[in-house]
Amino acid sequence: MDEQSRMLQTLAGVNLAGHSVQGGMALPPPHGHEGADGDGRKQDIGDILHQIMTITDQSLDEAQAKLVSNTDCIFSCSLFSAQGLSIRGAQEEDPPDPQLMRLDNMLLAEGVSGPEKGGGSAAAAAAAAASGGSSDNSIEHSDYRAKLTQIRQIYHTELEKYEQACNEFTTHVMNLLREQSRTRPISPKEIERMVGIIHRKFSSIQMQLKQSTCEAVMILRSRFLDARRKRRNFSKQATEILNEYFYSHLSNPYPSEEAKEELAKKCSITVSQVSNWFGNKRIRYKKNIGKFQEEANLYAAKTAVTAAHAVAAAVQNNQTNSPTTPNSGTYPARANYQPFPFEGDIKHRFKMSFSQSV
């Protein structure tokens, strides 16, 4: 912040002072204001500069405060340190500026700098994609979007403020130059150069805003969308369903894509969550079969009961059938004994241990 102010002051100040001094020295002031006029004009420029700078600093501080409080006060340190970096970065490279492009791209991708309405959904989609799967966490999601909207609004108002300040400042300087042009010739190139300097300085301030906004979005994202942080145990019902499937397919606990989808629907979780669950379950079961024995028996009994019910229902439904119903299984709950499919091409040697364990 200090560095930036100094830069703006020195850069703009040197040039303005130079012109002012030149003008004052080379030619006498147009109106009869005595020698004090030259000094007065310098004073004017200095005042304006100071004014503009304080405005800019204030607004930047405000923006930062808002962005920080919007995410969390804890993160203010990272925000400010990041800004410090951005100041240094902003001073290098003028014309193409890859960093600015990166920031712009990110803001656009996050839906911050994009169109006002569609931005939210774009950000949501990006966020969902980043978090691994198409997860629709209803409550957290809307919360996230609300926060993102706040950030977007702050960003836009601040951006507008800077643009306005930039224009005002430019107009001021132009007016001053025009005034001076009555006393000495000022080439268009000189004016152009001045405007360029001003714009560059203001765009570096904008860059800070963008950097801060990016930071805020990243923090928001990591806090709301990192599923690991927001881990919640599945519902009792969901684990029941998953366990039932697992223990009734103990010889081959690898649900197909369709089976995963169905389980996901039943448990109201995502398919990738089902995959995670089975991955974890397989490895943990294999690691310590003994520990899971009780659970296995429990679910075996449970599925056996449901199977018995199913059989009973079937028998009741069509009594014409022969009484011997030899467990011709499609999904039937085969509790304790398994036919061990032992496919010749066992890709995963752990299937062996699953089969043996039963």
Add this chain to the structure above:
DNA sequence: CCGCATGATTGCTT
């Protein structure tokens, strides 16, 4: 507060 349970992530293998 500690330790275990558990869902998610990461890196590697096949």
Add this chain to the structure above:
DNA sequence: AAGCAATCATGCGG
């Protein structure tokens, strides 16, 4: 590309 193994980070009961 799917799964394993290790690991992380949180949830939860004692």
